[in-house]
Amino acid sequence: MNQIRYFLPFVKLGLSDVWRHKTRSFLTMLGMVFGVGSVIAMLAVGEGASQQAMESIKRLGSQNIMVMSVKPTSEEGGSTGAQRGSLAVYGLLYEDKDRIEETVPGVLLTVPARMTRRNARLGERQLEMRVVETEPDWFEVVQRPVLAGRVLGERDMQMRANVCVLTEHGVRRLLATEETIGQRIRIASGVFEVIGIVKNETGGTVRAPDSEADAYIPITTGTKLFGEANIRYSAGGMEGEKVELSQIIVKMRGTDAVEPGSKAIEAVLARFHKKKDFKIDVPLTLLREAERTKRTYNIVLGAIAGISLLVGGIGIMNIMLASVTERTKEIGIRRAIGARRSRIVVQFLINTCVLSIGGGLVGLLLGVSIPLLITAFTAMPTVVQPYSLALAFGISVGIGIVFGLYPALRAASLDPIEALRHE
Amino acid sequence: MSAHGTEFVRPRADEVVRFDDAKRHYLVGDEVVRALDGVSFSILKGSYWAIMGPSGSGKSTMLNILGCLDRPTSGAYWLNGENVAEMDDNQLSDHRLRNLGFIFQSFHLIPQLTVGENIEVPLLYLGLPQAERKAKAEALAERVGMSHRLRHLPSELSGGQRQRVAVARALANDPAVLLADEPTGNLDSATSTQIMGLFQELYEQGKTVILVTHEPDIAAYAKATIVLKDGKILSIREEGA
Ligand SMILES: Nc1ncnc2c1ncn2[C@@H]1O[C@H](COP(=O)(O)OP(=O)(O)OP(=O)(O)O)[C@@H](O)[C@H]1O
Ligand SMILES: [Mg+2]
Numbered sequence: 001m002n003q004i005r006y007f008l009p010f011v012k013l014g015l016s017d018v019w020r021h022k023t024r025s026f027l028t029m030l031g032m033v034f035g036v037g038s039v040i041a042m043l044a045v046g047e048g049a050s051q052q053a054m055e056s057i058k059r060l061g062s063q064n065i066m067v068m069s070v071k072p073t074s075e076e077g078g079s080t081g082a083q084r085g086s087l088a089v090y091g092l093l094y095e096d097k098d099r100i101e102e103t104v105p106g107v108l109l110t111v112p113a114r115m116t117r118r119n120a121r122l123g124e125r126q127l128e129m130r131v132v133e134t135e136p137d138w139f140e141v142v143q144r145p146v147l148a149g150r151v152l153g154e155r156d157m158q159m160r161a162n163v164c165v166l167t168e169h170g171v172r173r174l175l176a177t178e179e180t181i182g183q184r185i186r187i188a189s190g191v192f193e194v195i196g197i198v199k200n201e202t203g204g205t206v207r208a209p210d211s212e213a214d215a216y217i218p219i220t221t222g223t224k225l226f227g228e229a230n231i232r233y234s235a236g237g238m239e240g241e242k243v244e245l246s247q248i249i250v251k252m253r254g255t256d257a258v259e260p261g262s263k264a265i266e267a268v269l270a271r272f273h274k275k276k277d278f279k280i281d282v283p284l285t286l287l288r289e290a291e292r293t294k295r296t297y298n299i300v301l302g303a304i305a306g307i308s309l310l311v312g313g314i315g316i317m318n319i320m321l322a323s324v325t326e327r328t329k330e331i332g333i334r335r336a337i338g339a340r341r342s343r344i345v346v347q348f349l350i351n352t353c354v355l356s357i358g359g360g361l362v363g364l365l366l367g368v369s370i371p372l373l374i375t376a377f378t379a380m381p382t383v384v385q386p387y388s389l390a391l392a393f394g395i396s397v398g399i400g401i402v403f404g405l406y407p408a409l410r411a412a413s414l415d416p417i418e419a420l421r422h423e
Numbered sequence: 424m425s426a427h428g429t430e431f432v433r434p435r436a437d438e439v440v441r442f443d444d445a446k447r448h449y450l451v452g453d454e455v456v457r458a459l460d461g462v463s464f465s466i467l468k469g470s471y472w473a474i475m476g477p478s479g480s481g482k483s484t485m486l487n488i489l490g491c492l493d494r495p496t497s498g499a500y501w502l503n504g505e506n507v508a509e510m511d512d513n514q515l516s517d518h519r520l521r522n523l524g525f526i527f528q529s530f531h532l533i534p535q536l537t538v539g540e541n542i543e544v545p546l547l548y549l550g551l552p553q554a555e556r557k558a559k560a561e562a563l564a565e566r567v568g569m570s571h572r573l574r575h576l577p578s579e580l581s582g583g584q585r586q587r588v589a590v591a592r593a594l595a596n597d598p599a600v601l602l603a604d605e606p607t608g609n610l611d612s613a614t615s616t617q618i619m620g621l622f623q624e625l626y627e628q629g630k631t632v633i634l635v636t637h638e639p640d641i642a643a644y645a646k647a648t649i650v651l652k653d654g655k656i657l658s659i660r661e662e663g664a
Binding site for chain 2: 020329332333337339341417
């Protein structure tokens, strides 16, 4: 309490010094204003971008491991290209799904999927869709909000029913305004009843398991209509490829099991696949990578913002040094009256702190409003985190003290007799 | 330091100021400037002294030492029974704050502060609460006849008025000794007379007043005079002694 009462007059003095030189103080503060403002704004933009990336990765499922068929490179494949009329057989097999289930510890679910691009038609309208032949568990593993109707069920599997679940985008483009649920559409050679519509995630920076226009059908129905494997011939009809399963999504019991699980899957598959015709994606690893990227990003942004704060600090120091020179006589008077050196230091430090804290506060406002403007005009997501406000403000106070110390010490070290003589 | 402190006899209780062979030498290049070259004298509590001498004789140097702004390079200066020559910067500052009042030839008011605020400066450093500071500053302004100008800036005052404010500020800490370096040097004779009247009053109220001047008219107000020449005491004249 006593301390406060002692400092209060000096805070007032600092404020009135700042107020007396309004223009100069304002210009000096600008450095801090932009420094602090840019720290907060940049962190908000960075955080917004990374949260968006994290979100989409999380929607991929952090417990999931995606195993995908990939065409082996020609050197490895050997038989493709050179021989005309050949059929390249590669990729994941039903057996692989069973092997994973049996040998990899910690597996909760495995979901096979066969993906093909086929033409869907409704009357005059046509749309090329990605047809995903899969099991009901797909919707367990790739969780999406159901907008209407229902998703695939066990009965559809058993009945090999000609039913399909469409993604929102597909629905909008194919069905337009027509009655949706119960509508019959033609996909390739089959007629399917639309039983449900799900929201889809077309995943920004990260590959999501769903695409714009998906039609999900029971894998049994797919086998009935299109065959056990996906066989496709090139335009000339001379080369073809055969893929049994396009993808196996493996859901693990917990995120802890994901990394060992992906290693085990890799080992199991490598034993049965001579060619490298599969690929394993782990969203969790992507998540980790995204986190690392974010950290790097923050360091770079932090360095840039730090430099602008440094420039602001040097500006303040410059002004304070000028002010010490200008007020040499006042310092002499105060010392002659009996002010200790430390009190002169305090007076000048408070003065710089008023400048830097004032600049910091205005900077806070700027830092909070810039992200709002960015989001309003560019739809880029921004997230102002409370810690960034505290950080930027703390730094501005710190800079006030650090850069104010030298001018303040210089003021205090003046010889009172010399200072009094100063004109 | 303490070794030479013991060489001197402690001053008597009524000796508010005592110099014992005090010297102040400056080293300018290879040359030693003897601004004060061995002066000894003492000033009793409640007396009124003038320090005189030609330009460069060491008057300001002596007053700076008296005012604890400077220390003798050798010898002793006792203020209120304590040897200033042995003090550090903080102790000197505290002595100025508690025991001394300074009045300068060119007033030395802080230009951006009002009359009231200028008078409050020592009170601020003494740590008085705001209400007390205000009341005391008003009383002091009243005492020097400046209470009608409390909210004015020094630049809005005449020289004589500024010097009155400076006197009020010097009195704020109720000092044992008032020091003035050519207090009327920048004033016309009428205003000088008023300021000297103020000093006379303070002396009559029991303050110890020491002023530096080279004008015999001004020195005549004092009850005793030290005349310096080349850093040495040429003569000491005490009234009635
Ligand atoms: N900081 C300094 N460095 C070197 N020499 C100094 C310094 N201050 C004073 N002197 C010298 O000490 C001597 C006494 O100076 P002082 O200012 O005490 O004289 P003074 O009696 O007050 O003169 P005046 O009447 O002109 O004010 C002078 O010769 C001066 O040049
Ligand atoms: Mg002088």
